[in-house]
Amino acid sequence: MTDPTATPSAPGAPDAPRAGDVPEVSAVFRRALRDMVVLVAACVVVGAGVGYLVAGMPGVWGALIGAGIALVFSGTTTLSMLTTSAAAPGRMMAVIMGTWLGKLAVVIVVLAILRGMDFYDRYVLAAVVAVAVIGSALLDYRAVAQGRVPYVTPGEPGPKVPNGDDSDETGRSVG
Secondary structure (H helix, E strand, C coil): CCCCCCCCCCCCCCCCCCCCCCHHHHHHHHHHHHHHHHHHHHHHHHHHHHHHHHHCHHHHHHHHHHHHHHHHHHHHHHHHHHHCCCCCHHHHHHHHHHHHHHHHHHHHHHHHHHCCCCCCCHHHHHHHHHHHHHHHHHHHHHHHHHCCCCCCCCCCCCCCCCCCCCECCCCCECC
16 A cells, blocks of 8 residues: 655655656657667568578578667667656767767677678678668657657746746836
8 A cells, every 4th residue: 555644755766756857758768669679579580581581591690680780779879868868968968979989889890890701691681770770760750759748847846937927026017
């Protein structure tokens, strides 16, 4: 049962809301992340099946590597936005740029290592990466477009904007 007289969580407690946290924004990022993981899993299944029919086992390896690259490339951006959604805009941008540069470096290194190898099919890898990354971008768009994020949060104190009905300390209208 719930105790109506229970005190709220301390600000540092794990279940306490973070300063600036907007649950609706986090829900949009969680939906985008969940949909992207489902898409990449579907790309693994379909890509491995088609890759096997087209190129045998190298096609399966191409699909698996392509799905891994797509998961790293698409997932890190959404995950970094989810973890920094309540942070200051400058910090959020720094984290997103850092993860973007990091994942770009990882993808370049992985592709450079794979360049001289022939155990995978390059065309299947490219097709799976293209389908997964473009599909992930479309799913991100859908999550944002259908997200229900309010312009203002009720009950949150904000700056006082004077209007014609307000008065200053002397009782005169400020509008």
